[in-house]
Amino acid sequence: MQLLRLLAWLLCALPAAAAEDVVVDAQRRGNSVSLRAHALIFVPTAVAWHVLTDYERLPTFIPGIARSSVRSRDGNRLTVEQAGAARFLIFSFPIEVRLEVLETPPYAVSSRALGGNLRRMDGRYELLPESARGGVMLRYTGEIEPDFSLPPLIGLAAMRHMVEEQFTAMIAEIERRAVSAPATR
Numbered sequence: 001m002q003l004l005r006l007l008a009w010l011l012c013a014l015p016a017a018a019a020e021d022v023v024v025d026a027q028r029r030g031n032s033v034s035l036r037a038h039a040l041i042f043v044p045t046a047v048a049w050h051v052l053t054d055y056e057r058l059p060t061f062i063p064g065i066a067r068s069s070v071r072s073r074d075g076n077r078l079t080v081e082q083a084g085a086a087r088f089l090i091f092s093f094p095i096e097v098r099l100e101v102l103e104t105p106p107y108a109v110s111s112r113a114l115g116g117n118l119r120r121m122d123g124r125y126e127l128l129p130e131s132a133r134g135g136v137m138l139r140y141t142g143e144i145e146p147d148f149s150l151p152p153l154i155g156l157a158a159m160r161h162m163v164e165e166q167f168t169a170m171i172a173e174i175e176r177r178a179v180s181a182p183a184t185r
Helices: 002-013 045-052 055-061 155-179
Strands: 020-029 032-041 065-074 077-088 091-104 108-116 118-130 135-146
Touching (some): 032 118, 045 118, 055 065, 091 118
Antiparallel strands (some): 020 032, 065 077, 091 108
16 A cells, blocks of 8 residues: 555655657658657757757667767857667667757757768757646757668668657757746746
8 A cells, every 4th residue: 555655755755847749750761761750849949949959968868879969169150979879679770970069049050061971860859838838849850861772671660660769869858957946047
């Protein structure tokens, strides 16, 4: 009986503001994969922005990213190098990329590959205040064309799985940090 009370207390102690409607979509477009993800999160926009732009700490909370370092910064334009792997079932696809990142007010981060083992990679995160429900819509769109061949049957599933895992981890870190952040939006 005490265990049930403890579990009930723990469930009540969890943040009530958890992400809603996490949606991830991947579609093959020739040799590339088009990716989209979005979720409504109930956190201060500033906290979400801080997590999105915390490039050096990404490996601590995003699966598949082993290294992420800012090589240069000129105002809102950065060069970021990342390395890691996309894993799916028994397959592993190494990824190394040098990105040009542009932070655009009020809350958008765009990136494009400048080099690495990706023929092309473009991505964009946006934070859109959703005043009707008091949340923030986190939206990601991207296009990835590896410099290596994706297996026909599992390549799309692997990319979708990677984005879903990383997007969900991003949301979890945003929500984790929001618990200790001031209650302003």
